[in-house]
Amino acid sequence: MEHSTRHRRRQLRQLTAALPFLAPWLIGFATLIAYPFIASLFWSFTSYDMLSPPEFVGVENYRRLAEEFVRGERFGLAVWNTVYFALVSVPLSIVLGVALAVMLSWNIRGRAVYRTLFFLPSVVPAVASSVLWLWLLDPQAGLVNYLLTGAGLSGPGWFNSTAEAAWPLAWFRGTWGFGSKDALVLMSLWGVGNFMIIYLAALGDVPVQLYEAAELDGAGPLRRFWHVTLPLLTPVIFFNLVMGLIHAVQAFTQVYIVSEGQGAPAGSTLMLSLYVFLAAFKYLEMGYASAIAWSMFVLIVLATWGLFRSSRYWVFDPSGARL
Amino acid sequence: MRRSSPPWFVAHGLLIAAASLFALPLVWMLLSSLKPAAELAADPHRVFPREWRPANYLDAVTTMPYFQYLLNSLVLCAGSVIGTLWSCSLAAYAFSRMRWPGRNAVFGLLIATMLLPWHVTMVPKFLLISELGLYNTLGALIAPTFLGDAFSIFLLRQFFLTIPEELSEAARLDGCTEWGIYWRIILPLSGPALATVALFQFVAAWNDFSGPLLYLNDPARFTLAYGLEQFVSSYSSQTNLLMAAAVLFTLPIVLLFLFAQRTFIRGIATSGLKG
Structure with missing residues (x-):
């Protein structure tokens, strides 16, 4: 009895000592995260234009979203665009990031120079890189189409086109081409340096003995990559997959700029993040915007949960289960 | 080999x-x-x-109020670096160097906030900050940095954890308070980590577009990131000026990167690998 009182008193003392250190973050958490989190959930069940108080409307906002989704109208379009962008850009950035990191791990001169050049684009601010790529991918005057034409290919419409290069049905419909979302994917691949650095650091941690053992067993470079390097990279790939998806779903600045703030052309770059912004600050429908934001949150949670569930089948466990 | x-x-x-x-x-x-x-x-x-x-560069800085934007950007960067270093080092100290009941659970909560899209909190946060009279001021963007952010707290915590506990023990035996340990032992030993956080925050504030888009209304308050976007919509035909403005906006960050490449790369590798 006396022991537990003393224990509790000590815990209380520890808490009062830690609280002043935590105070700034705790206040921020309460006012800028917890309160807005709950408020927007509540507002997603209301009609609210910021001028008059919110009015409870039940699931009306979600019903509207479901209707637009089924009809493939704005919300449906935004979900499709967001999913398309995330599912195309994230896997490609993993492949490219790993490839560049492996190239940088080769034992040759001038690695630091190459590394700097690969990494540099990822520090270019999103506003500047959007402006730059609008110019590079200009269908007539842009450098990219000029080079493609020079190579005997026809230059795509990029930001002026609604085409989707990764959508298989477009092949059969004869509408295949590179459009606005593919241009955004290209932009995101240019900034792959962040991911590359993480893979590079992970490659440096691979024990040399494993390569020596594999070589003694007669494994060539490709098999050493497939059976040694890649399994040991899977935890980092998993981390980048989760973070990459979360970032891709929230991509805003580049989307806003290349789409003239409205998802142009023809809603082909209307992503969920842009749609939330438009609903809130263009149409002043705070309740509806909150419902979109919460759908977006649910999408991220489901995707993250699915990835964590899948991880046991493909992410290497250092405790030795798969070696 | x-x-x-x-x-x-x-x-x-x-x-x-x-x-x-x-x-x-x-x-x-x-x-x-x-x-x-x-x-x-x-x-x-x-x-x-x-x-x-x-002369394109001269034209670019005179067709838009470049130096006004630059000044606003620098104020924003300085303010948010100070705010982040202050609030995040305090919280990171509590999460790494102090024992208290519920620490792991609260730390889990902190990590979970990183998964929350900013769109979910956007509208209520906007109304709250406007209610405080901060709308159309840089304060709307600087004030939140004084209330901590999960990423920087995490990064600093990872570094604080690597400092030997014996140093704190010895200081406590000498009668040093937690504040004294934080200020005289942990912070002086954490130069590289603090530099990484400061650098990331500077770049984030310099690049921030959605913040000014939401909170700034008066062109005299615009930052370079937002000013450049405004420039794009009004001068989209003058590509040469546009590119000159983009170079002027990008160059400081590129120079900062070349100058502090190690700090950048170490920060990314740490936050990515020890997660």
Whole structure:
């Protein structure tokens, strides 16, 4: 009895000592995260234009979203665009990031120079890189189409086109081409340096003995990559997959700029993040915007949960289960 | 031999090809920013300008209130670096160097907040900050940094954890308070980690577009990131000026990166690997 009182008193003392250190973050958490989190959930069940108080409307906002989704109208379009962008850009950035990191791990001169050049684009601010790529991918005057034409290919419409290069049905419909979302994917691949650095650091941690053992067993470079390097990279790939998806779903600045703030052309770059912004600050429908934001949150949670569930089948466990 | 590599000419060939693709857009931005408007319109694909026109830069900084924007950007960057270092080092200290009940659960909560899209909190946060009279001031963007952010707290905590506990123990035996340990022992030993956080925060504030888009209304308060976007919508036909403005906006960050490359790379590797 006396022991537990003393224990509790000590815990209380520890808490009062830690609280002043935590105070700034705790206040921020309460006012800028917890309160807005709950408020927007509540507002997603209301009609609210910021001028008059919110009015409870039940699931009306979600019903509207479901209707637009089924009809493939704005919300449906935004979900499709967001999913398309995330599912195309994230896997490609993993492949490219790993490839560049492996190239940088080769034992040759001038690695630091190459590394700097690969990494540099990822520090270019999103506003500047959007402006730059609008110019590079200009269908007539842009450098990219000029080079493609020079190579005997026809230059795509990029930001002026609604085409989707990764959508298989477009092949059969004869509408295949590179459009606005593919241009955004290209932009995101240019900034792959962040991911590359993480893979590079992970490659440096691979024990040399494993390569020596594999070589003694007669494994060539490709098999050493497939059976040694890649399994040991899977935890980092998993981390980048989760973070990459979360970032891709929230991509805003580049989307806003290349789409003239409205998802142009023809809603082909209307992503969920842009749609939330438009609903809130263009149409002043705070309740509806909150419902979109919460759908977006649910999408991220489901995707993250699915990835964590899948991880046991493909992410290497250092405790030795798969070696 | 650490690891097998292809023959040197294959390796360099591949690396040079890839590096050229990554560098080409930046080179093109620079070259386009130095051409006269007429030349760019008539012959956009010519590599080197017939007539070099550095005056584009002068035109770019005079057609938009560049120095006003620059000043606003620098105020925003300085304010948010100070705010982040202060609030996040305090919280990181509590999460790494102090024992208290519920610490792990609260830390889990902190990590979970990183998964929350900013769109979910956008509207209530906007109304709250406007209610405080901060709408259309840089304060709307600076004040939140004084209330901590999960990423920087996490990064600092990871570093604080590596400082031997014996140092704190010895200081406590000498009668040093937690504040004294934080200020005289942990912070002085955490230079590299603090530099990383400061650098990331500076870049984030410099690049921030959605913040000014939501909170700033008066052109006299715009930052460079937002000012450049405004410039794009009004001068979209004058590519040479646009590119000059983009170069001026990008250059400080590129120089900062070249100057502090190690700090950048260590920060990314730490936050990515020890997660």
